[in-house]
Amino acid sequence: xxxxxxxxxxxxxxxxxxxxxxxxxxxxxxxxxxxxxxxxxxxxxxxxxxxxxxxxxxxxxxxxxxxxxxxxxxxxxxxxxxxxxxxxxxxxxxxxxxxxxxxxxxxxxxxxxxxxxxxxxxxxxxxxxxxxxxxxxxxxxxxxxxxxxxxxxxxxxxxxxxxxxxxxxxxxxxxxxxxxxxxxxxxxxxxxxxxxxxxxxxxxxxxxxxxxxxxxxxxxxxxx
Amino acid sequence: xxxxxxxxxxxxxxxxxxxxxxxxxxxxxxxxxxxxxxxxxxxxxxxxxxxxxxxxxxxxxxxxxxxxxxxxxxxxxxxxxxxxxxxxxxxxxxxxxxxxxxxxxxxxxxxxxxxxxxxxxxxxxxxxxxxxxxxxxxxxxxxxxxxxxxxxxxxxxxxxxxxxxxxxxxxxxxxxxx
Numbered sequence: 001x002x003x004x005x006x007x008x009x010x011x012x013x014x015x016x017x018x019x020x021x022x023x024x025x026x027x028x029x030x031x032x033x034x035x036x037x038x039x040x041x042x043x044x045x046x047x048x049x050x051x052x053x054x055x056x057x058x059x060x061x062x063x064x065x066x067x068x069x070x071x072x073x074x075x076x077x078x079x080x081x082x083x084x085x086x087x088x089x090x091x092x093x094x095x096x097x098x099x100x101x102x103x104x105x106x107x108x109x110x111x112x113x114x115x116x117x118x119x120x121x122x123x124x125x126x127x128x129x130x131x132x133x134x135x136x137x138x139x140x141x142x143x144x145x146x147x148x149x150x151x152x153x154x155x156x157x158x159x160x161x162x163x164x165x166x167x168x169x170x171x172x173x174x175x176x177x178x179x180x181x182x183x184x185x186x187x188x189x190x191x192x193x194x195x196x197x198x199x200x201x202x203x204x205x206x207x208x209x210x211x212x213x214x215x216x217x218x219x220x221x222x223x224x
Numbered sequence: 225x226x227x228x229x230x231x232x233x234x235x236x237x238x239x240x241x242x243x244x245x246x247x248x249x250x251x252x253x254x255x256x257x258x259x260x261x262x263x264x265x266x267x268x269x270x271x272x273x274x275x276x277x278x279x280x281x282x283x284x285x286x287x288x289x290x291x292x293x294x295x296x297x298x299x300x301x302x303x304x305x306x307x308x309x310x311x312x313x314x315x316x317x318x319x320x321x322x323x324x325x326x327x328x329x330x331x332x333x334x335x336x337x338x339x340x341x342x343x344x345x346x347x348x349x350x351x352x353x354x355x356x357x358x359x360x361x362x363x364x365x366x367x368x369x370x371x372x373x374x375x376x377x378x379x380x381x382x383x384x385x386x387x388x389x390x391x392x393x394x395x396x397x398x399x400x401x402x
Binding site for chain 1: 237241244245248279280281282325327328350352389390391
C-alpha cells in the first residue's frame with residue numbers, strides 16, 4: 001500500500017515510519033510547520049530541518065505552513081493530505097500518535113472523509129517500550145525541547161541513548177513525567193536511523209531556556 | 225486458562241494498533257493468530273477467544289462472515305468480540321450489521337448488571353458499522369444510538385463496540401476473570 005507519513009522529525013513519527021516501511025511503500029512525508037510553539041496537533045522544534053531528514057531517506061517531502069490555531073490546523077492538515085493524494089497517489093496515512101485521543105480522533109475523521117486508510121502503529125504503546133524500541137532499532141535522536149520540572153538546559157541537545165532513557169525513567173518515578181514526552185515534556189529530532197542513507201551532523205545550535213522550558217534551535221546541519 | 229487473540233486486520237500494520245495493545249493488557253498467557261490461520265482444530269485448545277478490531281477502512285472481514293460462522297459457532301469456550309469482532313460474533317448468531325459511524329469518546333450507559341463494568345463511563349469508539357436484530361443477545365450497555373456491550377442469551381459470548389484497550393483496560397481484565 002502507498003502511504004504518506006505525518007512527519008515531525010521526532011522519534012515517534014520516525015518509528016511509525018520505520019514500522020510502516022516493513023510491508024508498505026512509503027510515498028512521501030507530510031510536514032506541517034506550525035507558527036505556534038504550543039500547537040495542539042503538531043510537534044514544532046527543528047521542524048524546518050525535516051527537509052534534511054527527507055533527503056537522508058530519499059523520500060518525497062510535502063510541507064505546509066499552519067497557523068497553529070486549534071481547529072484551523074485541521075483544515076491545513078486535510079489540505080496537505082489532499083495534496084499527497086493528488087501528487088503521490090497515497091492510499092493511507094501513518095501517524096506517530098501514542099495516546100492522544102484528541103489527535104487520533106481528528107486524524108481518523110479526516111482520513112475517513114478522504115477515503116484513506118489511517119495507521120497509528122505506536123497506539124497505546126507503553127512509553128518505556130517505545131524508548132527501548134529506539135535503542136533496539138538503532139534510532140539516534142537528540143532532545144530539542146523540554147517543558148517540565150526538573151529539566152534544565154543541559155538536556156537540550158542530549159542524545160536519547162540508554163543512559164538518557166535510564167534518567168528519563170528515573171524522572172518518571174521521581175517527578176511523574178511521561179518518559180517519552182507524551183505530555184510535551186520533551187521533544188526530539190532524529191539524526192540517524194536505519195532508513196537514513198546519511199546521518200545528520202548538527203554543527204551549530206543555540207539553546208533558549210528559562211524556568212524548566214527550553215528549545216534547541218538548530219542553526220547549521222548537514223548530511224555526512 | 226489459555227487465550228487466543230484473533231486479528232481481523234487486512235494490513236499487518238494495523239495489528240500494532242488494534243491487536244498489540246490488547247496483547248499487552250492481557251499478559252503472557254495467550255497466542256495470536258490472524259483469522260485466516262484459524263481452524264476448528266487449532267482454536268479448540270483455547271479456553272477463551274478475543275477477536276480484536278481493525279482499521280476504520282478495513283472491511284475485508286465482512287466478506288468472511290460465513291467462514292467465521294463455521295469456525296466459531298460450535299466453539300465451547302467463551303468469546304469476546306471487539307468492534308469488528310463484535311460484528312463477527314453477532315453475525316454468527318443471527319444479527320446483522322448496519323452502517324453507523326462513530327469516532328471519538330462517547331458516554332456509555334450500563335443497562336444491566338454484568339461482569340464487565342458497573343457504572344457509566346466514557347469509551348473510545350471508531351467504527352463505521354453497528355449491529356441490529358439482537359434477538360439472541362442482551363444489551364448490557366449502550367450509547368444514545370448504539371449497543372455497546374452485548375451478551376449472548378445462553379452462551380459466554382460477548383460483543384463490545386468500543387475499544388476497551390483505550391482508557392478502559394479494566395473491562396478486558398474483568399473479562400479474563402469470568
